[in-house]
Amino acid sequence: xxxxTAEIVCLGNELLIGVTINTNGxxxxxxxxxxxxxxxxxxxxxxxxELASAFFKEVFSRKPDVIIVSxxxxxxxxxxxxxxxxKALEAPLIEDEQAVRQLEVYxxxxxxxxxxxxxKMALFPKGATILNNRVGGAPGCHIQYAxxxxxxxxxxxxxxxxxxxxxxxxxxNKKVENSLFELKFQILNCSESEIAPCINDVxxxxxxxxxxxxxxxxxxxxxxxxxxxxxxxxxxSICEAKAEMIELFKIxxxxxxxxxxxx
Amino acid sequence: xxxxTAEIVCLGNELLIGVTINTNGxxxxxxxxxxxxxxxxxxxxxxxxELASAFFKEVFSRKPDVIIVSxxxxxxxxxxxxxxxxKALEAPLIEDEQAVRQLEVYxxxxxxxxxxxxxKMALFPKGATILNNRVGGAPGCHIQYAxxxxxxxxxxxxxxxxxxxxxxxxxxNKKVENSLFELKFQILNCSESEIAPCINDVxxxxxxxxxxxxxxxxxxxxxxxxxxxxxxxxxxSICEAKAEMIELFKIxxxxxxxxxxxx
Numbered sequence: 001x002x003x004x005t006a007e008i009v010c011l012g013n014e015l016l017i018g019v020t021i022n023t024n025g026x027x028x029x030x031x032x033x034x035x036x037x038x039x040x041x042x043x044x045x046x047x048x049x050e051l052a053s054a055f056f057k058e059v060f061s062r063k064p065d066v067i068i069v070s071x072x073x074x075x076x077x078x079x080x081x082x083x084x085x086x087k088a089l090e091a092p093l094i095e096d097e098q099a100v101r102q103l104e105v106y107x108x109x110x111x112x113x114x115x116x117x118x119x120k121m122a123l124f125p126k127g128a129t130i131l132n133n134r135v136g137g138a139p140g141c142h143i144q145y146a147x148x149x150x151x152x153x154x155x156x157x158x159x160x161x162x163x164x165x166x167x168x169x170x171x172x173n174k175k176v177e178n179s180l181f182e183l184k185f186q187i188l189n190c191s192e193s194e195i196a197p198c199i200n201d202v203x204x205x206x207x208x209x210x211x212x213x214x215x216x217x218x219x220x221x222x223x224x225x226x227x228x229x230x231x232x233x234x235x236x237s238i239c240e241a242k243a244e245m246i247e248l249f250k251i252x253x254x255x256x257x258x259x260x261x262x263x
Numbered sequence: 264x265x266x267x268t269a270e271i272v273c274l275g276n277e278l279l280i281g282v283t284i285n286t287n288g289x290x291x292x293x294x295x296x297x298x299x300x301x302x303x304x305x306x307x308x309x310x311x312x313e314l315a316s317a318f319f320k321e322v323f324s325r326k327p328d329v330i331i332v333s334x335x336x337x338x339x340x341x342x343x344x345x346x347x348x349x350k351a352l353e354a355p356l357i358e359d360e361q362a363v364r365q366l367e368v369y370x371x372x373x374x375x376x377x378x379x380x381x382x383k384m385a386l387f388p389k390g391a392t393i394l395n396n397r398v399g400g401a402p403g404c405h406i407q408y409a410x411x412x413x414x415x416x417x418x419x420x421x422x423x424x425x426x427x428x429x430x431x432x433x434x435x436n437k438k439v440e441n442s443l444f445e446l447k448f449q450i451l452n453c454s455e456s457e458i459a460p461c462i463n464d465v466x467x468x469x470x471x472x473x474x475x476x477x478x479x480x481x482x483x484x485x486x487x488x489x490x491x492x493x494x495x496x497x498x499x500s501i502c503e504a505k506a507e508m509i510e511l512f513k514i515x516x517x518x519x520x521x522x523x524x525x526x
Contacts, residue, residue, distance in 0.1 A: 018293020018297075029280055046304075117456050
């Protein structure tokens, strides 16, 4: 099955110098995967206008269906996402009235003036549709370009989540045909390399499923087996694959313990 | 100051579908930055031979001084890092005797045989130097190619850390000239957009320093200011920049509280 593709781009030196763990990439990756996208790459790049805009031209040339860009929408000098996107898209930045109003309301409630630095957050590439931020100051945006949907979201996780869940996902939900089915189970008393040949076997019978063993999954003991796929008959295939796998595992490791697993 | 450049590549679908948070990228990024490298990109890519090997050709064309590749060295069918590197480097995979011995010792202690799946972990691109793994089974490697140093490390964090700290960093330490100086301090009673113009001002006086405000840094209240740079006179410049910044901040926010900060 050919799935629509996505790339995630996280902008910010702090992600490259070891200051911030990129939890945004993980969050966005999970949501896009469940929605039915194949996330091809997640890239962290520096706050550098030349490097970053050249990078986006590369991304555009790969033509993913969706690009989500997180980080660099704030008021500081190195918050340059919109400038970067404008340069890569060769689109001028234009002050958006709706964004100015949103910023006026946000800072007004806090008794702050709309200074030059804050007003910068209302400068969007021409043609962008503003996505309201209900948690923080910086609005996001949606840009349609050469058949791609580009979504711009803040780097602050709570603000990113707000815009992603309330604006981005509902827009994408109307576009995708197949969502994800998945099942996880945990096995104890075996090593990953012992069961690797069994997984290889089962994999050949279910080429459309993604089957993966995770040792120490989220700090848990044992190995978690994750089976997933897209499309109509996937749910029953997953159950068949699980049954076949357990049969093979038990031949290798008679003492195997199997648990259901939900996370 | 022109720093040597680095790219970090993390291989594994689990990083793209939201199952695993990419803490390896953060750890490696911090170590390379402190050593004196400019980490240009951190990219998570899928376990797909064609996509991943094409991706590495792109990386090679950018000619970073160092490439660290994490993940995909294990015994399962989707552990394909060495195959991917071999394809991208156009180098055949050759069984390495030292790696076979290391795997024999590792599995021997656990009363496991060196099965075909486990033996796969000893197949390295021709010309690679093996890096011993003292924590897990899969050895890493060092490849020199077209002026670049490529290091291959496992995805399991404890194994990656072992090989990175005991092999990779000592090799790179001999190559770099400038290491990082940095200072962090915390300010309370102000917003990021209030102090943004002061940071812009100070930035123009210290163009060689990287100055960054982090709201909610590692979950802490207030804003953490991070100043860093490379080279001989950096330590004194950082102190001057801090003093100048605090003076400007206090004009804007007389009630400002300043704390030292270490993490």
